[in-house]
Amino acid sequence: MKTQNQRAWLFVTPVLLLVAFNALIPMMTVVNYSVQETFGDNLFFWQGLDWFAQVLKSERFHNALGRQFLFTFLILIIEVPLGIAIALAMPKKGPWVPFCLVTMALPMLIPWNVVGAMWNIFTLPDIGLLGYFMNHTLGLSYDMTQDPFAAWVTIIVMDVWHWTSLVVLLAYAGLVSIPNAYYQAAEIDGASNWAVFRFIQLPKMKTVLTIAILLRFMDSFNIYTEPFVLTGGGPGNSTTLLSIDLVKIALGQFDLGPAAAMSLIYFAITLLASWLFYTLMTKNDNKS
């Protein structure tokens, strides 16, 4: 039971001020741009909701949004089952545990532009390890800069490489919290491996898996640096995800109005997802 204490607001004030400075002022700037037209020289004209209508109707936005959902969907259906499978196969104790944890977490600590650059070097057709293997050992024609399909496969594999460990670590944390007595009871009852997974391990991993899935959803939805460094959104526009497209419009073409309207629509989608995340998580909190 928590105590009612309004002075708690004093405790949260520093956080409030710092985050508000970073979130509210830029957000107001974006709102401001989204309803105005500018021709430079700080001349602004009221534009109403035209930019929103334009963005929502534009094929370019639909395509970027479609690619974004496809990307997020693909990495989720690969990373989550793969992460669970690896966590199940990991040793529960012994000298290999710290080794596994450290090596698996390593990709997540590499700066995102280095991840992109590393995969670029790794996949260069004649010089890269993967590129050479695909082209010269397997005899396939694999060139990310020419073939949209190859580019897609590469950004998916890169993301699997980068973030599957998040699912592994969370699922593993859920698994080691299961008391041994549960397994002993299952053994006495003669439960199959599948039954152990379905009725003991999976329920115990529910909370952490919810967090894993939703974190992966959010972060993949906001992804920018890694695919940008690796493919630059190409070939053509084939790997231009939402953030890449947004930065192209805002910082590349300086179309502030449409970029701002797009930002707000983009943010609204993530906000909706955040709300889902929050309700799911607090629901779990209340039950336990």
Add this chain to the structure above:
Amino acid sequence: MRLKSLVPALYILFLMLPIYWLVAMSFKTTNEILAGFSLFPQTWTFANYHEILTDPTWYWGYINSIIYVTLNTVISVLVALPAAYAFSRYSFVGDKHLFFWLLTNRMAPAAVFALPFFQLYSAVGLFDTHLAVALAHCLFNIPLAVWILEGFMSGVPKELDETAYVDGYSFPRFFATIFLPAIKSGVGVAAFFCFMFSWVEMLLSKTLTAVEAKPIAAVMTRTASSAGYELGLLAAAGTLTIIPGAIVIYFVRNYIAKGFALGRV
């Protein structure tokens, strides 16, 4: 049993391959890289590392990154501590809404904020300073730190607080001498995650700096585009960025998962 341990082994092999390739590249000469494929460096060279460690534009990139990352970690954890305590111990008007609002900032796409941040930090005269990047990264690191610390603090029984007050401890003394030691692993994990996300982020840090506080990420992209095909140099720079992460991760290896679960395992 043997077959089962093959799965993590193969996975780790898959994780290590691109990293191996980056490290191998960094020890090759440019001639060797361009001449064609070789699995190991034929003629080992330290020229790439030598160039990075002697050229100020290169090594200042690392120093700048480490300065703003450290600054951000200190600020985030310091302001998150009292806030997390408030969320874990008290209920107050609007607490749930505030908590959710903090979360939305963790989930905001950095691309949305790039341009407004540039204008905001230029307007307050902080553009191209370490402080600007450190403050900007607070946007997603403070919510994260509050969440992780709140999770760890809620694991400490409330009786600890009450006993301390009965014993006549003042709040600051209780917080510093009893409560902080009780959640020190949580503080370590929160600091680690702030370090991590500030270290890997690059869109905002690149947008908010020009010369004085230029992060290593920005130095790398400029080299990649201007020098054309200096792959060995790029690989060496990339390899050096992996080292700080590898060092700090060792210290928190047993708590990483708990941190990612926002203290809720």
